[in-house]
Structures are given as C-alpha cells and as structure tokens.
Amino acid sequence: GQNIDQPTEMTATEGAIVQINCTYQTSGFNGLFWYQQHAGEAPTFLSYNVLDGLEEKGRFSSFLSRSKGYSYLLLKELQMKDSASYLCAVRDSNYQLIWGAGTKLIIKP
Amino acid sequence: DVKVTQSSRYLVKRTGEKVFLECVQDMDHENMFWYRQDPGLGLRLIYFSYDVKMKEKGDIPEGYSVSREKKERFSLILESASTNQTSMYLCASSPDAASGANVLTFGAGSRLTVL
Numbered sequence: 001g002q003n004i005d006q007p008t009e010m011t012a013t014e015g016a017i018v019q020i021n022c023t024y025q026t027s028g029f030n031g032l033f034w035y036q037q038h039a040g041e042a043p044t045f046l047s048y049n050v051l052d053g054l055e056e057k058g059r060f061s062s063f064l065s066r067s068k069g070y071s072y073l074l075l076k077e078l079q080m081k082d083s084a085s086y087l088c089a090v091r092d093s094n095y096q097l098i099w100g101a102g103t104k105l106i107i108k109p
Numbered sequence: 110d111v112k113v114t115q116s117s118r119y120l121v122k123r124t125g126e127k128v129f130l131e132c133v134q135d136m137d138h139e140n141m142f143w144y145r146q147d148p149g150l151g152l153r154l155i156y157f158s159y160d161v162k163m164k165e166k167g168d169i170p171e172g173y174s175v176s177r178e179k180k181e182r183f184s185l186i187l188e189s190a191s192t193n194q195t196s197m198y199l200c201a202s203s204p205d206a207a208s209g210a211n212v213l214t215f216g217a218g219s220r221l222t223v224l
Binding site for chain 2: 033045
C-alpha cells in the first residue's frame with residue numbers, strides 16, 4: 001500500500017530551527033508537497049520538490065531524496081505564527097495526492 | 110482575496126438528513142476536489158472533477174455524491190447523513206492537472222456534525 005509517515009507533534013523554541021521529516025512509500029513519484037495549516041483554517045501551499053536537493057524559500061526550505069523516499073521541511077528563525085500543522089503529500093504515478101497525517105508544530109517563547 | 114469559498118463553516122445535522130456542501134472558486138480552475146480531514150489521518154479524497162459535468166470517485170466515495178454544473182461550483186451531497194460522516198470537509202481547486210506543480214488552493218473547510 002501507499003504510505004506517508006511524519007511525526008505527530010513537535011515542539012520548538014521561538015528563534016530556533018526545526019526540521020520536520022516525511023518518509024514515503026508510494027506507487028510512483030511525481031512530486032512532493034508541503035502545506036501549512038493553522039488551526040481552523042485552510043491548508044496553504046509551502047513548497048514543491050520534484051528533483052533531489054534543497055529548495056529554499058525565505059525562512060523555509062524543503063529537501064528531497066527520491067532514492068531514500070525522504071523529505072524534510074526546515075523552518076529557521078521560528079516565530080510564534082509558525083505554530084501550525086505541516087502536511088506532507090506525494091503525487092503518485094496516477095497523479096493522485098497521498099497525504100500524511102500532518103505534524104503539529106508547537107512553538108514556545 | 111478569498112479564492113475558494115465554502116458556503117458553511119459549521120453544520121449540525123441529524124442522521125438520515127440530506128446535506129449539501131457548496132464550494133465556489135473564482136480562479137477559473139479546471140479541477141476541483143472534495144476531501145475529508147479527520148484527526149490522526151491524512152486528507153482523504155472523496156470525489157474530484159476535471160471538467161464541468163465530469164466527476165471521478167476518490168478513495169472514499171461511499172455515502173457521497175457530487176455535482177458540477179458550472180466550472181466554478183462543486184457541490185458535495187450526503188444523501189442520508191450518518192454519524193460516521195461527522196468530519197471536516199475541505200474543498201480545493203487546481204489548474205490543469207498535467208502541468209507543473211498543480212498546486213491545490215483550499216477553502217476554509219466545513220465542519221459537519223451528524224447527531
């Protein structure tokens with residue numbers, strides 16, 4: 001079957017760096033997405049990786065290794081507003097998205 | 110700046126009632142999707158549509174139907190609501206399925222409680 005694994009919850013301190021991991025086993029691969037979802041709000045797009053390597057976008061970076069079935073989202077200079085759930089999703093060979101359960105990130109002052 | 114609008118944020122219905130969840134997008138996107146989101150689970154696809162009057166079953170279509178009479182509107186219908194359909198329902202849209210990242214834009218969600 002197809003599976004996306006990510007930690008259920010993580011805690012980090014304001015101003016610090018946190019890495020949220022995502023491992024996947026899917027039928028084919030056509031890109032990996034990270035979305036951010038604040039409580040009670042819509043998920044919003046953060047990043048897209050289709051080739052191996054690091055994609056940097058301001059304080060957020062996303063890394064992909066297709067051979068290892070692994071990605072991470074790196075958040076730097078954490079702010080309180082970064083408290084949210086982070087959803088990892090992989091697009092499979094049928095161009096359907098397979099979603100992880102999300103990682104709830106708690107930022108403490 | 111709202112791009113995907115779901116008509117109801119919170120609904121409380123009784124078992125057996127017919128429920129309509131409406132979704133409208135203003136980005137002229139071809140593709141529209143209905144997901145449900147439950148604690149501890151990833152988003153699960155109920156139905157999707159790549160064009161007007163077209164619909165495709167997702168992973169969990171049982172107990173649901175959809176309607177897409179206009180490009181901008183995609184409705185989710187629960188013919189006879191049951192308690193196990195209590196959930197957060199998320200509508201999303203995206204541009205052409207075959208091109209690039211094809212990023213989803215989500216609505217704010219409709220939280221349905223079935224008593």
